[in-house]
Amino acid sequence: MQRVRISSQHSPVYKLGDPQLSLSPKFRVAALKSPFLDPSSELELAMNGQPLIPGLLDDVALNCLMRLPVKSHAACRAVCKRWHFLLGSKERFFTRRKELGFHDPWLFVFVFHKCTGKIQWLVLDLNHFSWHTIPAMPCKDKVCPHGFRCVSIPKEGTLFVCGGVVSDVDCPLDVVLKYDMYRNRWTVMNQMITARSFFASGVIDGMIYVAGGNSTNLYELDSAEVLDPIKGYWRPVASMGTNMASYDTAVLDGKLLVTEGWLWPFFVSPRGQVYDPITNKWDSMAVGLREGWTGSSVVVYGHLFVVSEHERMKLKVYDVDSDSWETVEGPPLPEQICKPFSVNCCDSKIYVVGRDLHVAVGQIVKVDLKCHVEKKLRFAVQWHVVDAPKAFSDLTPSSSQKLVVFALSAHAGGISVDFQVKPQLLGLDHNL
Incomplete structure (x- = not known):
């Protein structure tokens, strides 16, 4: 990601998803009640x-x-x-599972083929560790996933893909796609107010927040907005106060944490912002938090963990009281997991999906240290690797999202951007 620190200029952008555009979906939508x-x-x-x-x-x-x-x-x-x-019928199958109270986690992985650039969603059953597919997103095969951001609403069983960029014309996207698990289909949602790529995104109390990112010609944005998934419309929220793109994002204690991220070599300290939806205000991120945030994050046990992407370091966790990062006991990320990778979690486990879709599963456990002066909580991790089928040897992950197959349940960050793709424009239609 290129760092550009200049004021945002509202150059013309391509608005996709307009009614006049046409689409021939690659999947059929069930028309009858189950x-x-x-x-x-x-x-x-x-x-x-x-x-x-x-x-x-x-x-x-x-x-x-x-x-x-x-x-x-x-x-x-x-x-x-x-x-x-x-x-x-998947609709019938998952509806009955919901009635019977099944609660099985799946990991939805957004991948692209490193030779053809074709994108797709693959699903890993975290109980059986078996893979299957879902219908293709309503877009052409050669759409670059550069800059997309993906989030999910666990209780609703829905997955959202927002924004993105068409690199041939340096064109940010304002498109929003929604996948409904129970209907097993994609629909086109109302567009974002501002087209953007490489932006922050997260879900707080069922609302989808996006902020910052790149506009046309890599001008960085300071605007932010929120989507009510039920009502289906976007509205602006307080601006960030600084123009910046997002490297990684997390939701912690009901707040949206946005980090600009380190760029190699480490010449400039990264910036970071924290948004509180209750006060509708942004504050600067604590120095220790932003300077130690060197990878993709997940929140487990109410704590922020980071898998570093700059070197094969051990997992680390942020300590709020001391504004510092501490190393998690246990081995580093297994060597089979190669960059770029995406990171997500389910309960007390961390899932790191690497190139060729090998998956490292890290079990996080609490370690209580009883000192003379204070009792301090520490963590330990133990990794094991789930090898991917040989058919996935040319696939690279871009994002991973968690869904639970009964009330259904993705982490907003973890999107790696290392694409060498010649994309075409999205072709969208509201009449799905």
Whole structure:
């Protein structure tokens, strides 16, 4: 990312997602209400005499089938008509899982092919460590993921992809795409007020905040705005007070933390801003916090952790009281995980997805140290690596988002930008 510190100028930008643009989606959208939830469904009534699994009550059998990994659905649908009916629709399958109270985490990984530049979303089942796909985003194959920011709303089971850049014309994007897990489809949302790339993004109390970033010709922005996902509209919030792009972002204690990030060599100390939505004000980030923030972050146990991207350092955690970073006990990130990588977390585990989509899983544990003067909380980590299929050897991660498959549940940061792609313009249509 190039550092540019000059005032923002509002040059013309390309507004994408306008109604006059056309799109032929690569996936079909279900038009009918799921009959699985309708007890009067003729198909379901016709199969009532056929057990789901011979020798088991249907309630028990259904509980078993709901645990099948998605990658097995295609084969399992051939077992019988009821299995085909149950597993033939993701909408039906996930709705029933929600009813039964299943709570299984998935990691959604935004990747691109290093040779063709084609982008796609792959999904890692964190229970079975198996991969599957979701429908392609409504855009052309050669769209550069440079500068996209991705967030999710855990309780709603929705994933949002915002902004981006078309590098051929140095054109920032104002587009917002939404993926609905239960409908298994993408829709085009209302555009951001300002087109931007390499910006900060995060979710606070169900609201999506974006701030800063690059405008046309790499002019840096100081504006910020917020999206109400339910009402579907954006409104401006307080400006950052300084023009800056974002290297990484985190939400901690209900505030949005934005770091400009270190650039090698370390000639200039990075800047950082903190936004409080309650007061609608920005403050400068503490010196120790911004100067030690040298990688991609996650929040675990209410603490900010960073996986460094400049050298193979150990995981470190920020201590608010001393405004300093402390090394987490345990080994460094495994050598199999190569940059660029994206970082996310689920409960007390950190997931680092590296090049070729090898995944390092770090289990974070608390270590209580009882000193004579004070009791201080420390952390330790233990890593293990999940190797990716050989078919992923040419894929590179750009972002990763966590969704939980029943009330569904992504960290806003962790987007690595190391692309060598010749992109084309997005082609979007509101009539999905």
